[in-house]
Amino acid sequence: MLWMLLTLMSVGALPLRPPDLPPQPPTGLSEADQKFAEEYLQHFYSYQSESNRQKRAAESDKDLDQKTGLKENMKKMQHFFGLLPSGELDAETLAVMKKPRCGLSDVEKFGDKFRWKSSTVSYRIPDEHLPFPAPQINRVFRAALKLWSNVALLKFHRRKCKNADINVAFVSGDHGDGAVFDQRGGVLAHAFLPSADIGGDVHFDADEEWSLNSTGTNLFVVAAHEFGHALGLPHSADIGAIMFPAYYSEPNYTPQLSFSDVRDIQQLYGTNPRFNSRLSKWSPPRTPEKCDPDLSFDAVTGLQQELVFFKDRFMWRKHEHFIETRMSLISSLWPHPIPSSLDAVYENVEMNFLLFFKGSQYWKMRQSIVQEGFPRNISDLGFPSRVLSVDAALHFREEQYTVFFTGYECWRYNEKQSVMEGSPTLIQEQWPEIPAPIDAAAFYQGFVKFFKGNKFYNYNFSQ
Ligand SMILES: [Zn+2]
Numbered sequence: 001m002l003w004m005l006l007t008l009m010s011v012g013a014l015p016l017r018p019p020d021l022p023p024q025p026p027t028g029l030s031e032a033d034q035k036f037a038e039e040y041l042q043h044f045y046s047y048q049s050e051s052n053r054q055k056r057a058a059e060s061d062k063d064l065d066q067k068t069g070l071k072e073n074m075k076k077m078q079h080f081f082g083l084l085p086s087g088e089l090d091a092e093t094l095a096v097m098k099k100p101r102c103g104l105s106d107v108e109k110f111g112d113k114f115r116w117k118s119s120t121v122s123y124r125i126p127d128e129h130l131p132f133p134a135p136q137i138n139r140v141f142r143a144a145l146k147l148w149s150n151v152a153l154l155k156f157h158r159r160k161c162k163n164a165d166i167n168v169a170f171v172s173g174d175h176g177d178g179a180v181f182d183q184r185g186g187v188l189a190h191a192f193l194p195s196a197d198i199g200g201d202v203h204f205d206a207d208e209e210w211s212l213n214s215t216g217t218n219l220f221v222v223a224a225h226e227f228g229h230a231l232g233l234p235h236s237a238d239i240g241a242i243m244f245p246a247y248y249s250e251p252n253y254t255p256q257l258s259f260s261d262v263r264d265i266q267q268l269y270g271t272n273p274r275f276n277s278r279l280s281k282w283s284p285p286r287t288p289e290k291c292d293p294d295l296s297f298d299a300v301t302g303l304q305q306e307l308v309f310f311k312d313r314f315m316w317r318k319h320e321h322f323i324e325t326r327m328s329l330i331s332s333l334w335p336h337p338i339p340s341s342l343d344a345v346y347e348n349v350e351m352n353f354l355l356f357f358k359g360s361q362y363w364k365m366r367q368s369i370v371q372e373g374f375p376r377n378i379s380d381l382g383f384p385s386r387v388l389s390v391d392a393a394l395h396f397r398e399e400q401y402t403v404f405f406t407g408y409e410c411w412r413y414n415e416k417q418s419v420m421e422g423s424p425t426l427i428q429e430q431w432p433e434i435p436a437p438i439d440a441a442a443f444y445q446g447f448v449k450f451f452k453g454n455k456f457y458n459y460n461f462s463q
């Protein structure tokens with residue numbers, strides 16, 4: 001990464017020390033949780049505890065092998081989902097395991113032998129056991145299939161009565177294919193790879209609260225994903241891809257294929273010539289990469305022992321004890337209604353809340369729950385109406401105040417009294433080395449870090 005690192009000395013700033021880290025809460029995981037996690041890893045990560053036990057019953061290192069296997073699989077799962085790859089089951093890993101997802105494995109690679117021979121693929125939607133009236137369902141499925149045929153050499157043909165390549169069904173519990181649905185939540189749907197008979201078929205769990213918008217589980221998003229399998233695609237480790245295995249609801253996000261989805265389906269079926277001619281108008285969104293030399297951030301905050309970087313729908317988390325920076329979707333940690341493309345975020349450790357800013361609105365969150373009455377207008381914090389958004393927020397834990405950056409100005413907000421103190425000052429006067437306006441700021445390990453474009457500036461207060 002070509003970030004420029006400057007170590008600057010402060011002028012007339014208050015001495016600061018790294019925030020005391022709160023003790024880690026007890027994980028409180030039960031045996032049932034452990035069992036759930038093992039089953040999850042068996043199902044989605046090919047963890048073989050049962051067969052290991054039988055095969056290696058006579059071997060003395062059996063327990064050790066099992067534990068290592070479990071740990072390695074746990075790490076694989078944690079890596080896939082942007083969690084700390086500790087190999088241990090912690091509360092956060094368990095929470096991600098319990099999130100709604102697709103029923104297929106995350107580690108199986110299909111190769112290119114699973115594809116339909118013809119570029120015209122038929123599908124069939126039944127008339128009964130549908131969660132919505134048939135015309136609505138047909139519209140949703142047609143749109144989900146169109147995502148794929150827009151970019152690849154594929155045509156979809158609907159059949160009314162005869163068996164088709166892709167047979168859709170809403171079913172619950174044990175429905176005869178060996179893959180039992182688990183009532184509401186957990187596994188939402190599964191699909192079979194292209195082949196004869198059940199191959200290509202897509203099953204949705206009828207016990208889910210399906211929706212056509214963002215209130216429940218959005219049928220369009222899940223259908224687009226499952227049709228990807230029905231066409232031969234495996235799960236993608238690209239968290240921005242439709243083929244990522246977990247389901248996250250995101251407000252105001254229109255699902256679309258990512259760059260990697262488009263590349264993968266075109267590898268199987270070739271490129272739709274109309275897609276090439278439209279390239280100048282629409283190109284599939286690429287998931288940002290941390291090694292991109294032009295990467296900039298929307299917001300950055302210290303959070304417990306981590307530094308969290310926000311960009312569009314994504315975030316990276318850097319733990320002080322781990323070298324690896326982990327990526328996830330904002331919505332995987334802070335669900336609806338925290339929006340994407342945030343302007344600023346900060347944590348107030350003493351008062352135990354996080355504030356998220358976007359445009360003229362801000363949200364207060366405590367223990368992952370957005371507080372009642374939010375979002376509010378930033379004018380409630382004491383900004384005049386001419387301030388339309390906040391560029392960055394920097395929280396000083398010891399002194400219990402927060403500095404907000406807006407354009408060329410900065411504002412000091414007294415957290416204890418909940419008031420903006422005095423008038424704003426120019427950033428240039430307070431922090432002469434920092435090029436205003438800035439993108440983000442955070443306090444981490446005794447340094448203030450300012451972010452602007454693809455550069456960051458380390459500001460050392462403790463002289
Ligand atoms: Zn899937």
Ligand SMILES: [Zn+2]
Pocket residue numbers: 175177179190203
């Ligand atoms: Zn099934």
